[in-house]
Amino acid sequence: xxxxxxxxxxxxxxxxxxxxLLSAVSSLxxxxxxxxxxxxxxxxxxxxxxIGQQVAAQNGGTLAKASSATRGGQAVCVIVVLVPxxxxxxxxxxxxxxxxx
Numbered sequence: 001x002x003x004x005x006x007x008x009x010x011x012x013x014x015x016x017x018x019x020x021l022l023s024a025v026s027s028l029x030x031x032x033x034x035x036x037x038x039x040x041x042x043x044x045x046x047x048x049x050x051i052g053q054q055v056a057a058q059n060g061g062t063l064a065k066a067s068s069a070t071r072g073g074q075a076v077c078v079i080v081v082l083v084p085x086x087x088x089x090x091x092x093x094x095x096x097x098x099x100x101x
Contacts, residue, residue, distance in 0.1 A: 047068075047077070047100060047101075048066040048067060048068050048077035048078075048079070048100065049063075049066045051066065051077050051079065051098055051100070052065075052066030052077065052079040052081075055079045055081060055096050055098065056079075056081045059081050059083055059094065060083060060084070061081040061082050061083035061084065061091070061094065062081065062082050063079070063080075063081060064080040064081060064082045064093070065078075065079070065080035066078075066079050066080075068100060071097065074099060074100075075099075075100040076097050076098060076099055076100055077097070077098045077099075077100050078095065078096075078097055079095070079096040079097075079098060080093060080094070080095050080096075081093075081094045081095075081096065082094075
């Protein structure tokens with residue numbers, strides 16, 4: 001009986017998640033010409049990822065995380081780079097905040 005209840009709970013959670021996803025997708029415009037000037041088109045994740053790749057290459061490390069944020073009313077990218085340690089030590093975690101252009 002307990003496993004049936006947990007499976008029912010999982011199914012209910014999946015149905016509610018799909019309903020939220022469908023409601024978010026249905027609010028998006030179907031064609032590019034339906035986008036008006038008052039609806040911002042956000043491509044921040046791809047921009048921050050490419051900025052993160054550049055920052056990682058400049059510092060000789062690997063990109064661990066790239067996310068967009070707002071700091072002081074300005075859109076920025078928060079970049080986390082893992083820089084290899086010296087003499088076989090653990091990599092250092094370096095965080096960079098770069099303005100998003």
